[in-house]
Amino acid sequence: MEEINSIEVVPCTESNYLKPFRVSYNQNGTKKSWDFMRTHDSVSVLIFNTSSHCFILVKQFRPAVYMCEWEKTKTPQPAEKAEEGEASESQEAQPASAEESSSQWPPASAGVTYELCAGLVDKPDLSLEEIARQEVLEECGYDVPASKLKRITSYRSGVGVTGSKQTMFYAEVSDDNCVSAGGGEPHEGEFxxxxxxxxxxxMTFAYDERIPKTMGVIFSFIWFHNNMSPKYKISTNV
Known part of the structure; x- marks a missing residue:
């Protein structure tokens, strides 16, 4: 279980990963503007272990997910009605600040998600396949040649905010390819x-809404079911 404490929410004035901008433009004669964030593109990898017939995912704490859950705890609730059927001004619930609601932080599990192995495209000297290979090794502990990575597709994510592109790969591994326990790079703050x-x-996992997961997990499992499952002659529970 993750242990999260000493939480402090402050304005973000500078970041190595996100740059906020506002673009103004005319669309069909109408003047418009849009706020967006510039960020890195990324890669993700659907990993299938042919020795144990299982998918290899990663599970980690995501601050953005956690803060979305926290926002729900401080949403004003409808005021209770007085006997006459009217709520007094003093009874109306007010949004709580981060400091005021320190005792209302949700459990750390609220920010934990299941994801594909993934990473940022921030090494211009490496190909997408080589970046994906590094992520598989660092996060999941499997040493797979870049040449063995099969490109599934690429797509835009966060089209309303970032518009960044993610390229998804497929990698088949066996127990023989496992050279470490994975877990990411602790010196980079990865757990x-x-x-x-x-x-x-x-497929039961993919469609279970009680399990917090990314769309990449759902899409890639469906892709495997449609393209690879017949090869292994094993039902994916659809």
């Missing part, structure tokens, strides 16, 4: 748990 999802449970 990643490697998770195995059996093939026969994959």
């Amino acid at each position: 990643i748990e490697v998770v195995k999802v059996p093939l026969h449970e994959a």
Whole structure:
């Protein structure tokens, strides 16, 4: 279980990963503006272990997800009605600041999500396949040649805010390829748990809304079911 404490929310005035901008433009004669964030593109990898017939995912704490859950705890609730059926001004709930609601922080598990192995495209001297290979090794502990990565597709994510592109790959591994426990790079602040999802449970996992996961997990499991599952002659529980 993650342990999260000493939380402090402050304005972000400078970042190595996000740059806020506002663009103004005319669209069909109408003047418009839009706020957006410039950020890195990324890669993700659907990893399938052919020795144990399971998918290899990562599980980690995501501050953005956690803060979204926290926002729910400080949403004003409808005031209770007085006997006459009217709520007095003093009874109206007010939004709480981060400091005021320090005792209302949700458990750390509220910010934990299941994801594909992934990473930022921030090394211009490396190909997308080489970046993906590094992420598989660092996060999940499997040493896979870049040439063995199959490109699935690329797509835009966060089109309303970032518009960044993610390129998704598929990698088949075996127990023989496992050279470490993975877990990411601690010196970079990564605390990643490697998770195995059996093939026969994959689609149940994908559609279970109680399990917090990224769209990449859902899409890639469906892709595997449509393109790779017949090869292994094992039901993916659809």
